[in-house]
Structures are given as C-alpha cells and as structure tokens.
Amino acid sequence: MLFKFKSRATADVIMLEPNGKQLLEIIGKSPNEPHGIITAAQIPAAIRALEEAVAVEEAAAAATAPDEDDQTEEEAPRGDGVRLRQRAAPFIDMLRRSAAEDCDVVW
Structure with missing residues (x-):
C-alpha cells in the first residue's frame, strides 16, 4: 500500500506504507484510516512534531555511534542508510508550502 499526500499548493508526495505510517504517527494522525486531513491550522504543530522527531533520532544516532577511528570497513554497522x-x-516541504497558501493536506 502507498500513502499519497495531496495539497492544492504542491505536487503529490507518495510514500511507502511504513514510511507514511511513521510520519502520520509522529504528527498524531491515525495511519489506519484510509483517508485523512491535516488542516492548515494543524500544519505548524505537525511541522514542529516532525522536526522534533528528526532531532531526537539524530541525537540518538550520534550517542550510539561508535568511534569511526576504531572500526574497519567490515565492522561498520549497516542499516538502510536513509534517516528520518x-x-x-x-513531506515537511509540502506542509510548509501548504501553510503558506493556507491549504489543507489530505491522504
């Protein structure tokens, strides 16, 4: 399943289900609903929530990152490489542009 976010202010943003669900949960929306709305009034809080989640993830990654000088390439941790x-x-760009034009975002 895909999430397709739409706004009159921007082009559509399409995400895979796990990524779309993660972002909706961060902003306090139910990802289990087939359709939803982020009103123009709710957008500033959604942007703040996403930015805070990004900061928390980056701080956690920095705190748990091993010292790169002590590792060889074979020992380096592997992940999907794509951060929050x-x-x-x-999505944040879509929200900002939508707020600037006082448009809602729907999915």
Whole structure:
C-alpha cells in the first residue's frame, strides 16, 4: 500500500506504507484510516512534531555511534542508510508550502 499526500499548493508526495505510517504517527494522525486531513491550522504543530522527531533520532544516532577511528570497513554497522530527516523532507516541504497558501493536506 502507498500513502499519497495531496495539497492544492504542491505536487503529490507518495510514500511507502511504513514510511507514511511513521510520519502520520509522529504528527498524531491515525495511519489506519484510509483517508485523512491535516488542516492548515494543524500544519505548524505537525511541522514542529516532525522536526522534533528528526532531532531526537539524530541525537540518538550520534550517542550510539561508535568511534569511526576504531572500526574497519567490515565492522561498520549497516542499516538502510536513509534517516528520518531524508524521508520526512518532502513531506515537511509540502506542509510548509501548504501553510503558506493556507491549504489543507489530505491522504
């Protein structure tokens, strides 16, 4: 399943289900609903929530990151390499542009 976020102010933002659910949970919306709305009035709080979640993730990653000088390439931790900041950036941009034009975001 995909999440397709729409606004009259921007092009659509399409996300895979796990990523869309994660962002909706962060902003306090139910990801289990097939359709929903983020009103223009709710957008500033949604942006703050996403930015705080990004900051928390980055702080946690920095705190648990091993010293790179002590590791060889084989020992380096592997992950998907895509952080919340990168996944949320298009959505945050959509929210900012929608707020500027006083438009709602729907999915």
